[in-house]
Amino acid sequence: MFEEAGYTALTPGWPDDPETVEEANAHPEVFAGKSVGDIADHLDAVIRGLDRKPVIIGHSFGGLLTEILAGRGLAVASVPISPAPFRGVLPLPISALKAAGPVLANPANRHRAVPLTFEQFRFGFGNAVSEEEARELYATFAVPGSGEPIFQAAAANLNPWTEAKVDTKNPDRGPMLIIVGEKDHQAPDAIAEASFKKQKRNVGVTEFAVIAGRGHSITVDSGWREVADTALAFVKRFA
Numbered sequence: 030m031f032e033e034a035g036y037t038a039l040t041p042g043w044p045d046d047p048e049t050v051e052e053a054n055a056h057p058e059v060f061a062g063k064s065v066g067d068i069a070d071h072l073d074a075v076i077r078g079l080d081r082k083p084v085i086i087g088h089s090f091g092g093l094l095t096e097i098l099a100g101r102g103l104a105v106a107s108v109p110i111s112p113a114p115f116r117g118v119l120p121l122p123i124s125a126l127k128a129a130g131p132v133l134a135n136p137a138n139r140h141r142a143v144p145l146t147f148e149q150f151r152f153g154f155g156n157a158v159s160e161e162e163a164r165e166l167y168a169t170f171a172v173p174g175s176g177e178p179i180f181q182a183a184a185a186n187l188n189p190w191t192e193a194k195v196d197t198k199n200p201d202r203g204p205m206l207i208i209v210g211e212k213d214h215q216a217p218d219a220i221a222e223a224s225f226k227k228q229k230r231n232v233g234v235t236e237f238a239v240i241a242g243r244g245h246s247i248t249v250d251s252g253w254r255e256v257a258d259t260a261l262a263f264v265k266r267f268a
Contacts, residue, residue, distance in 0.1 A: 030257055034265070039083070043175075044071045050172055057173035060142035064177045065090070066192035069097045076103045082203075084268050086260055088248045089113060089216060090178050092207075093193065096224070102201035106267040108260045109224070110208045111216040111245055113178070116185040116194040118223045124214040128153035128245075132179040139180045142173035157212040157244030158251065166246055197227045204234035206263040208256060210243030236263065 031038045043063060047053040053060070072094060076083060082105040087095035092112025099107040114121070131149050132138045145153065147167050155163030178193070185193040196202070205228055209221035218239055229235040238259055240247060247256050 030254075031261060031264075034261060036084070036264075036268075039075075041072060041075045043068050047172075050170065053172035054144075057142040057144065060173055060175045062140055062177060063175040064192055065093065065097070065181050068178070069094055069192070072098060073101065073103065081105075084108070084264050086110065086264075087112075089245065090182075092216070093178075093182070093195075096195045096197075096205075096228070099202045099205060100196035100199050102199055102203075104203045106204045106206075106264055107202075108206045108208060108263060110248055110256065110260070111210060111213050112207065112221060112224055113182045113216055114185065114193070114220050114224070115182070116188075116191050117197075117227055118220060119186065120217075120219040120223050121183075122217045122219050124217055125220065128215040129179050129183060132174075132176045133183060138176035141176050143176050144173040145171060153215045154245045155250070156214050157210065157242060158246060162250060163246075166250060170249055195227070197231055200232050202228075202231050202233050204236075204263070204267045205231070206236045206238060206260065208238045208240060208247075208259060210245065210247040211239050211241050212243060213245045213247070215245040234267070 045059045084106045085095045085098050085104040086108040088110040090113045092109035093115055095107050095109040132143045150167045150171055151163050155166055181193045185191045207221055207225045209218045225237040243252055
C-alpha cells in the first residue's frame with residue numbers, strides 16, 4: 030500500500046529475527062535477552078545506512094522504538110501505533126498488567142523468550158475480533174518474545190538509567206502521529222494518551238488518533254486498512 034503511494038517500504042526485524050514463524054517457534058532462544066537498547070541500536074544502524082531520513086512506523090514495542098528513534102532525530106516523520114510505555118508515562122491500567130502477566134509473573138522470564146497461550150493472546154491482542162479470527166492471527170503471527178523489554182517498560186519509572194526512555198524534546202524529532210485502538214488491552218489508550226501528552230511538548234507537530242472498536246491486533250487483523258489509511262494520510266503531509 031505504501032509502495033503504491035510512492036514510498037519504498039523497509040521492514041527490518043529485531044536482531045537475529047528468524048525469517049518465518051515456524052523458525053521462530055522452533056528456535057525461541059534467538060529472542061532471549063534482547064533489550065530495548067539492543068533493538069533500538071540495531072534499527073538505528075539500519076536507518077543510518079539509508080540515503081536519507083525515513084518515515085518510521087512501529088506497533089506495540091515497535092511503537093516505543095519508533096518514539097526512541099524519532100527522539101534521536103532519525104525520522105522525517107513517525108507513527109507509533111499502540112506504543113509500549115516509556116519513562117515518564119505513568120498510567121499502568123489493570124488490563125495492561127494482566128496482558129503482561131504471563132511474562133512478569135516469573136522474574137526468570139526476564140532472560141527468556143516467552144510464548145503466549147491462545148487464551149493469553151486472545152486477551153492481550155485479539156480481544157476485539159472474533160474468536161475465529163483471533164485463532165487465525167495466533168497461528169499466523171504468534172511467536173515467543175523477549176521478556177527483557179516487558180520488564181524494562183514495567184519498571185521504567187523506577188529506574189533512572191532505563192533504556193525505555195524517549196527524548197521527547199529533541200527539536201529534530203519531526204512530526205509524530207500516535208495511533209491507538211479504543212479497546213486495546215495490551216497498550217490501552219490511557220498509556221497512548223500519556224505518551225501523547227509528553228510528546229506534544231515538542232516543537233514539532235504531534236497528533237493523536239483513536240481507532241474505534243479496535244484492539245492490539247490493530248495492524249494485522251481484518252481492520253488493518255483503516256489504520257494504514259490513517260498513517261498514510263499523516264505521512265503524505267510531511268514526506
